[in-house]
Amino acid sequence: MANGQFIFAGYDTRVNKGEVVFYFTLKINSKVLDFQEKISFPPVTSEIPPILVKSILNNLMLILGISYWKTYCPKEITIEGNFLTKEQADFWNTVYTKGLGEFFYKNNIDFRGLIQFPYVKKETKPTSFPRKDRYLLGLGGGKDSIVAAELLKTQKKNFDLLTVGTSTIQEEVAGVIGKKPILIKRELDSKLFDLNKQKGSLPGGKQVYNGHIPISAIYAFLGLMAGVFYDYRSIIVGNEKSANYGNVRYLGEIINHQWSKSEEFEKLFAQYIREFITKDISYSSILRNLSELEIIKEFVKYPKYFKVFSSCNRNFKISAPLRSDEVRRGKWCGKCAKCLFVFTLLSAFLNKEKVVNIFGKNLFEDEALLLTFKELLGLKDVKPFECVGTPQEFKLALYLAYKRKEFNSDFLMKVFIKDVFPTLSNIESLEKYLFSSSNQHLAPEEFRGIIKNL
Numbered sequence: 084m085a086n087g088q089f090i091f092a093g094y095d096t097r098v099n100k101g102e103v104v105f106y107f108t109l110k111i112n113s114k115v116l117d118f119q120e121k122i123s124f125p126p127v128t129s130e131i132p133p134i135l136v137k138s139i140l141n142n143l144m145l146i147l148g149i150s151y152w153k154t155y156c157p158k159e160i161t162i163e164g165n166f167l168t169k170e171q172a173d174f175w176n177t178v179y180t181k182g183l184g185e186f187f188y189k190n191n192i193d194f195r196g197l198i199q200f201p202y203v204k205k206e207t208k209p210t211s212f213p214r215k216d217r218y219l220l221g222l223g224g225g226k227d228s229i230v231a232a233e234l235l236k237t238q239k240k241n242f243d244l245l246t247v248g249t250s251t252i253q254e255e256v257a258g259v260i261g262k263k264p265i266l267i268k269r270e271l272d273s274k275l276f277d278l279n280k281q282k283g284s285l286p287g288g289k290q291v292y293n294g295h296i297p298i299s300a301i302y303a304f305l306g307l308m309a310g311v312f313y314d315y316r317s318i319i320v321g322n323e324k325s326a327n328y329g330n331v332r333y334l335g336e337i338i339n340h341q342w343s344k345s346e347e348f349e350k351l352f353a354q355y356i357r358e359f360i361t362k363d364i365s366y367s368s369i370l371r372n373l374s375e376l377e378i379i380k381e382f383v384k385y386p387k388y389f390k391v392f393s394s395c396n397r398n399f400k401i402s403a404p405l406r407s408d409e410v411r412r413g414k415w416c417g418k419c420a421k422c423l424f425v426f427t428l429l430s431a432f433l434n435k436e437k438v439v440n441i442f443g444k445n446l447f448e449d450e451a452l453l454l455t456f457k458e459l460l461g462l463k464d465v466k467p468f469e470c471v472g473t474p475q476e477f478k479l480a481l482y483l484a485y486k487r488k489e490f491n492s493d494f495l496m497k498v499f500i501k502d503v504f505p506t507l508s509n510i511e512s513l514e515k516y517l518f519s520s521s522n523q524h525l526a527p528e529e530f531r532g533i534i535k536n537l
Contacts, residue, residue, distance in 0.1 A: 085111050085112075085155040085156065085157055086111070086112065086157065086158075087109065087110050087111035087112065087155060087157035087159065088109075088110040088157055088159040088160075088161060089107070089108075089109055089110075089148070089151070089152045089155075089157050089159070089160050089161070090107065090108040090109075090110070090161045090162075090163065091107060091144055091145060091148055091160075091161070091162045091163060092106040092107055092108050092117075092163055093105075093106055093144070093163050093164065094106060094140055094144055096136070096140060098126075098127040098131075098136060098312065099126055099127055099128070100126055101123055101124050101125055101126040101127070102121060102122065102123050102124070103121070103122045103140060103143075104119055104120070104121045104122075105119065105120045105121075105122070105143075105144050105147055105148075106118070106119050107119070107120075107148050107151045107152075109151065109152075109154065109155060109157070110157075111155050111157065116154075116274065116278075118151045118272040118274060118275065119272055120147055120150075120151075120269065120270065120271055120272055121269075121270040122143075122147075122267065122268070122269060122270075122305070123267070123268040123270070124265070124266070124267045124268070124308075124309065124312065125265060125266070125313070127312045127313075129312075129313075129314065131212070131311060131312065132210055132212055134210055135210040135212055135311060135360070135361060136311075138166075138210065138359070138360050138361075139307065139308050139311055139360065140308075141166050142304060142359075142360065143304045143305070143308055145162075145175055145200075146178070146300055146301050146304045147301065149179060149182070149183070149296050149297070149301075150271060150275060150296055151272070151275065152179075153183060153186060153292055153293075153294070153296065154275070154278055154291035154292055154293075155291060155292065156192060156197065156292060158197060158198075158199070160198070160199065160200055160201060161201065162200075162201060165201055165202070165203045165204075166203075166204065166207070167200060167201065167202040167203065167204065168202055168204045168205060168206060168207050168359075169202045170358070170359075171200075171202065171207065171355070171359055172199075172200040172201065172202040174351060174355050175198075175200040176198050176199060176200055177351065178297065178300055178343075178348075178351075179198045179200075180194055180197070180198050181297075181336075181339070181342045181347075181348075182296065182297030182300055182342055182343050182348075183294075183295075183296065183297065184333070184336065184337075184338040184339060184342060185294065185295040185330070185338055185339075185340050185468055186292070186294035186295050186296065187333070187334075187338075188331065188333045188338045189294050189295075189468075190292050190294060192292070193334060194334065195334060207358075207359050209356075209357065209358060209359060209360055209361050209362050210360070210361050211361065211362065211363060212311070212361055212363050213363050214310070214314055214315060214316035214363050214364060215241075215314045215315065215316060216241070216316050217240075217241040217242060217243070217314075217315055217316060217317075218235060218240055218241065218242035218243075218315060218316070218317045218318075218319050219242065219243055219244075219245050219265070219306060219309060219310050219313070219315040219317070219318050219319065220232055220235060220242050220243070220244055220245065220319045220320075220321075221244075221245050221246075221247075221302055221306055221318070221319070221320045221321070222244040222245060222246050222253055222256065222257060222260075222264055223253070223321075224250065224252040224253040224255075224256045224392060224393055225392060225393060225394035226378060226379060226382040226388075226392060226394055226425070227321035227322070227323060227370060227378060227394075228256075228320075228321040229256060229260070229321075229382060229385065229388050229392060230321060230370060230378050230381050230382050231319060231320070231321035231369045231370055232244070232260045233381075233385060234369060234530070235319070235369070236260075238530070242262075242319070243262060243264070243265060243315070244257055244260065244262050244263075244264035244265065245264055245265045245267070245305075245306055245309050246264040246265070246266055246267070247267050247268075247269065247301075247302050247305055248267075248268060248269065249264075249266055249268075252391065252392070252393050252414060255391035256388065256391050256392055258391075259387055259388055259391055265309055265313060267305050267308075267309060278290060278291045279291065279293050295340065295468065297342060297343035297348075298343065299320075299322070299341075299343035299344045299348075300343035300348065300352070302320075303318075303320070303343070303348075303352055303366060306318040306320070306366070307356060307360070307364065307366065310364045311361070311364065315364070316363065316364060316365065317364070317365045317366075317367070318364065318365065318366045318367075319367065319368070319369050320344075320366075320367075320368045320369075321368060321369060321370045321378075322341075322344040322345075322349065322368035322370060322371060323368075323370050323371070323373050323374065323375055323377075323378055323472075324346070324371055324372060324373060324374060325374055325375045325472040325473055325476060326339075326341040326344040326345045326346075326470070327339075327341075327345045327346050327347070328341075328466070328472070328473045329466070330465055330466040330467075330468055331464065331465045331466065340468040340469065340470065341470055344368075344470070346371060349366070349367065349368055349371065352366055353365065353366045353367065369530055374472065374476055374517045374518070375424075375428060375471075375472035375473075375476045376428065376431070376472075376476050376479060376480060376517050376518065377517070377518055379425075379428040379429060379431070379432060380432055380518075383429070383432045383433055386437075389437070389440075389441050390441075392414075393414035393415060394421055394422075394425045394470075395414065395415045395416050395419060395421055395422050395425075396419070396421055396469065396470065397416045397419060415441075415442050415443065417442060417443070417444055417446060417449070418451070418452070419455075419469060420455050420458065420459060420467035420469040420471055421469045421470060421471055422442070422446065423446050423452055423455055423456065423459065424459055424469070424471040424472065424477065426438060426442055426446040426447075427446075427459075427477060427480045427481060427484065428472075428476075428480045429441065430447075430480070430484040430487070430489075430490055431479075431480040431481075431483035431484050431487075432483070434487070434489060435489035435490060445490075445493060446495075447490050447493035447494060447495040447496050448493050448494050448495075449494070449495075450494055452495065453494075453495070453498065455467060456495050456498065459471060459474065459477045460474055460477055460478060460481075460499075460503060461473075461474030461475075461477075461478075462503075475513060475517065476517060478503065478507065478513075479510070479513055479514060479517055481496070481499045481503070482504070482507065482510060484496070485499065485500065485504065
């Protein structure tokens with residue numbers, strides 16, 4: 084951490100031309116760093132109350148600023164033309180503190196009392212702005228958003244897709260779904276990447292702090308913006324109940340890589356929208372009550388996606404493009420915890436030939452994945468910092484794959500059979516628990532009975 088000040092300096096907006104530029108300033112000792120980030124989107128042609136546009140962009144500015152604030156983590160935060168009430172400031176204190184939990188842990192930062200958003204107002208009322216009865220689904224290109232899309236199609240819901248940035252994966256998946264997405268683009272300030280490359284005295288030899296941000300929170304606010312701009316009543320995402328499971332305890336708190344996909348964030352964000360922005364748009368995960376295993380069991384019903392989908396996050400890292408020799412069709416790196424987790428879940432429901440064809444190789448034969456394998460099983464202190472499910476889900480998936488017998492002679496399956504299988508108990512109870520939908524109250528009301536019967 085550094086002594087200094089972070090300033091949310093406002094924005095220039097041209098929504099009718101489809102762009103907003105946000106401004107941020109860091110003052111660290113005698114150094115002043117100015118940043119700007121541009122958000123591009125389809126031009127807005129409908130009339131929207133100016134007060135609502137201002138509210139959307141004010142709050143979007145606060146979540147986008149997280150990428151720049153974390154470079155030095157100054158305690159003093161300033162918002163030019165501050166619009167926050169105490170309740171809103173509390174929300175942002177939580178989003179920054181819990182959303183950056185992994186970042187704080189990996190950089191050995193004491194976050195306790197660090198983030199204190201200023202507030203000036205006593206009350207902020209939401210703006211009424213009725214919407215058409217239709218849904219906007221965030222599309223990432225993985226199994227979760229695919230299952231969500233197919234569920235919406237099954238229920239004959241009027242919905243469209245939203246992507247933040249674009250990739251071949253998202254384009255191909257959208258093509259199979261049969262819809263052209265609304266596209267939002269982020270252009271981060273290049274100075275941010277330059278700072279990350281410079282040598283310094285911080286962990287990893289960097290000049291500035293770097294690490295994971297709550298990207299799903301950014302997508303949530305961009306989704307809300309799109310819902311307002313293009314007339315949607317419901318913003319839908321495909322976050323499962325396993326996202327509630329954390330990775331490690333640090334300074335008395337559970338650190339969760341997936342916090343901005345968790346039930347806690349979903350509740351906080353939905354409440355924030357209702358109380359401070361508009362009561363006419365909802366935000367929810369249509370898959371909140373499902374485990375990873377329930378989602379993958381539903382996903383395998385749609386083989387038309389097998390050649391186009393990917394859940395490997397390395398495809399979407401802005402600063403780390405994949406090399407062509409690392410992946411098959413640029414979809415799976417075959418080296419990360421996410422790849423191994425999805426490979427294992429698929430092996431519980433598909434035959435060996437189909438699973439290997441999806442990934443281009445048999446990950447169970449890769450001895451270099453042994454440590455990751457043990458981390459996913461919960462045999463190490465820290466769960467992998469990836470969007471993966473619980474150790475219980477991983478164990479049950481391996482057990483179901485074991486019963487299929489096709490992978491049992493492979494290296495990692497032999498490890499499971501020798502070291503883990505003898506310790507399994509009450510496997511029937513675990514299976515019943517992981518395949519019994521819960522958290523029904525969080526899903527949109529019209530989907531609760533449908534989801535329960537998947």
